[in-house]
Amino acid sequence: MVQSSVSQRVNRSKRLVSIKDIAKEAGVSVCTVSLVMNNKDHNRVSKAVAQKIRATAANMGYKPNSVARTLRTNKSNTLGFVTDEIATTPYAVRVLQGAQGAARKLGYILLTANTNNDAELEDQEISALRRYNVDGFLYAMMYHRKVDIPEALEGSLTVVVDSEDAAGKVPSIYPDDEMAGYDATNRLIQAGCRRIVYYGSATTVIAQKERLSGYRRALAEAGIAFNEALVVNVLEMTNAAAEAARVFDEIKPDGIFCFNDVRATFIYEAARERGVRIGTDVSVISIDNQPFITDVIKPSLTTLELPHYEMGFEAIRQLVAMLDGDKAVADLKSDHGMAVQRQRDGGKTALRCRIIERDSIVL
Structure with a gap:
C-alpha cells in the first residue's frame, strides 16, 4: 500500500493536475471545483468547502492551464x-x-x-x-x-x-483635492489658527483649484472671512523662496497650509532664518507625505497622504x-x-x- 501511494504521487507529479483530480481528492463535484478555481464561488459555494478545495489544489500542486482557460472562456x-x-x-x-x-x-x-x-x-x-x-x-x-x-x-x-x-x-x-484643502485648513482652525496663509501653486493644475476651494470652504464654515492677501501662489523653481520670506516678513500668519511638501521646505527655511519656531510660533500643514521630506525636516511635518x-x-x-x-x-x-x-x-x-x-x- 505504501509503495502504491508513493507511485501515485510520482505519477501525478509527472502530469498536470486537473480539476477532476482535485474534485476526486476533495470529494466534491467538478463543477464546484471549477467555480472555486475561477473565483466564481461567492454565494454559490460555502466558504468552508471553497477553502478545502483551494487547500487541496495547493497541496496537489495545481497550476491552471491559462491557455486552455482563455480558449474556453474567452478570458x-x-x-x-x-x-x-x-x-x-x-x-x-x-x-x-x-x-x-x-x-x-x-x-x-x-x-x-x-x-x-x-x-x-x-x-x-x-x-x-x-x-x-x-x-x-x-x-x-x-x-x-x-x-x-x-x-x-x-x-x-x-x-x-x-x-x-x-x-x-x-x-x-x-x-479628493477639494476635501484635502478643506481638511488641511480645518486642522489649522482646530489648532486655534485664524490668520491662515494658503501657500499654493502658480500652476493651473486641478489640484490647485480644488485645494484652494477646500481652503475657502473651511474658512467660511468657521466664520473666518476669506482674504485674498493670504493666498500666496508660487513656483518651486522661481519665486518660492522669496515669497516664503514675504509670508513671515509681511503677512505674519499663525497658520500655513502648503500646497505640497516641497513648498513646505521653503516655508521651513524662511522660518529658520528668522528664528520662527514651527510647531510653537506658527502651525504648518502640507499635502503629499513624501518620506524623504517629512521624515527629514524638523520638526516633522504634519501632512495629508495622497491615497x-x-x-x-x-x-x-x-x-x-x-x-x-x-x-x-x-x-x-x-x-x-x-x-x-x-x-x-x-x-x-x-x-x-x-x-x-x-x-x-x-x-
Missing part, C-alpha cells in the same frame, strides 16, 4: 496597467502596489507598461498588451488632471487612475466588477484600509486623503 484573467511614469516614481509606485494587491485577491495577473509620456510608445505598449488578450485596462497618470483616452483603448473596458477622463466615458479614480495605494486598489475593484459583476468583488477588502469615497457625476470616484499627524502644528 485571460490578466489586466493591463498602462502608466505615464508611476512605475518609476518612488512614492506614487504605491498606485501600482494597490492595483497588484487587489488583482491578486481577485485571481487576476497585472501586466504593466510604462510609456514615459511618449504617445507612440504608448500605442505600441497597448498593442502589446492586447496580444496577451488582457481583459481590461487601468490607465494611470502621475498626477490629477483631465486626460484623453488613447484611441488604442477604444472598445476596451478601462478605468482611469489618478486623473479624469476628459470625455467622461469611463470611470475615473482620483484624490495612492487606495486608488490602485479601487480601480481594480471597479474594473473587475465591470468584467465579472458586483458579486465577484463583494468580499474584496484591502489590507491597508480604504479611503472614504465621494461619488461624483460621470462615474468619477474621489478618495479622501488621510492626515498624518506629526509635530508642525501648535498643540
Whole structure:
C-alpha cells in the first residue's frame, strides 16, 4: 500500500493536475471545483468547502492551464496597467502596489507598461498588451488632471487612475483635492489658527483649484472671512523662496497650509532664518507625505497622504466588477484600509486623503 501511494504521487507529479483530480481528492463535484478555481464561488459555494478545495489544489500542486482557460472562456484573467511614469516614481509606485494587491485577491495577473509620456510608445505598449488578450485596462497618470483616452483603448473596458477622463466615458479614480484643502485648513482652525496663509501653486493644475476651494470652504464654515492677501501662489523653481520670506516678513500668519511638501521646505527655511519656531510660533500643514521630506525636516511635518495605494486598489475593484459583476468583488477588502469615497457625476470616484499627524502644528 505504501509503495502504491508513493507511485501515485510520482505519477501525478509527472502530469498536470486537473480539476477532476482535485474534485476526486476533495470529494466534491467538478463543477464546484471549477467555480472555486475561477473565483466564481461567492454565494454559490460555502466558504468552508471553497477553502478545502483551494487547500487541496495547493497541496496537489495545481497550476491552471491559462491557455486552455482563455480558449474556453474567452478570458485571460490578466489586466493591463498602462502608466505615464508611476512605475518609476518612488512614492506614487504605491498606485501600482494597490492595483497588484487587489488583482491578486481577485485571481487576476497585472501586466504593466510604462510609456514615459511618449504617445507612440504608448500605442505600441497597448498593442502589446492586447496580444496577451488582457481583459481590461487601468490607465494611470502621475498626477490629477483631465486626460484623453488613447484611441488604442477604444472598445476596451478601462478605468482611469489618478486623473479624469476628459470625455467622461469611463470611470475615473482620483484624490479628493477639494476635501484635502478643506481638511488641511480645518486642522489649522482646530489648532486655534485664524490668520491662515494658503501657500499654493502658480500652476493651473486641478489640484490647485480644488485645494484652494477646500481652503475657502473651511474658512467660511468657521466664520473666518476669506482674504485674498493670504493666498500666496508660487513656483518651486522661481519665486518660492522669496515669497516664503514675504509670508513671515509681511503677512505674519499663525497658520500655513502648503500646497505640497516641497513648498513646505521653503516655508521651513524662511522660518529658520528668522528664528520662527514651527510647531510653537506658527502651525504648518502640507499635502503629499513624501518620506524623504517629512521624515527629514524638523520638526516633522504634519501632512495629508495622497491615497495612492487606495486608488490602485479601487480601480481594480471597479474594473473587475465591470468584467465579472458586483458579486465577484463583494468580499474584496484591502489590507491597508480604504479611503472614504465621494461619488461624483460621470462615474468619477474621489478618495479622501488621510492626515498624518506629526509635530508642525501648535498643540
